[in-house]
Amino acid sequence: MSLKDLTKESIDEMAMIDIATIILEDENKAMDFRDLFERVAKLKKLSESEKDTGISQFYTDLNIDGRFMTKGSNMWGLKRWYPVEEIDEDITPVPKKKKKKKAKKKKAPVAPVEETEDLDETIISDEDLTGFDDEELESDDIVDDDFDFDDDDLEEEVDDDFDVEEKEK
Structure with a gap:
């Protein structure tokens, strides 16, 4: 089914999630969530207040519905487009090695060395x-x-x- 085949009456009766499926099939590529929502809202002729209330439900439906998956960075596509191996590779980010910053060496202030007395002068004898x-x-x-x-x-x-x-x- 294509968007061209749909009438205005059938679009009004369809759920937003079903329209999103048709849009993604026609585009045949993953789309940004906002772009996808704007296309659905335009086809359903939603007002700004309807968009504000409907965007959260649309996002929830995308997450719950088994036909969709996110490719990261808020890009959504149809799950059947991606083999299982590619799903793991695309979704799982490669861990980056964190570079440790070199610690700055702080030089402790050096206290001036006092002259000490000779040790021979301070020796205490047994008689003392x-x-x-x-x-x-x-x-x-x-x-x-x-x-x-x-x-x-x-x-x-x-x-x-x-x-x-x-x-x-």
């Missing part, structure tokens, strides 16, 4: 230290020796415990 008594350390070592057990003493205690249990049986 206070609050530490060598005698206290020696007495702590003696106290710790009292708590040291010999391994022999421990073994004797363990053996005595086992001997008692064996005698009771």
Whole structure:
């Protein structure tokens, strides 16, 4: 069916989506959504207010109807024109590699270097230290020796415990 075959009465009775199908068949190429809508509105002799209310419904019908598909960039065509392999290739954009921007190197302000004193002058001798008594350390070592057990003493205690249990049986 062609637009030339349609009468004014049949165009008025047809749905906008059906008229769009006929327009695309006659053009035999994908069309921009606005251009397609304008052609349909012109054929149906829609007023500006009818266009404003009808454009959203027309877009919804294009999306829902299985005969149409978008080719990206708001271009619409008939789905039967495109093989399945081409549909995937046309719709799926090739991912672009993002280039990383080089980080700008910021130079930190350099603080002026102060002259330091010689380290030999600041060395503290052992005599200068206070609050530490060598005698206290020696007495702590003696106290710790009292708590040291010999391994022999421990073994004797363990053996005595086992001997008692064996005698009771």
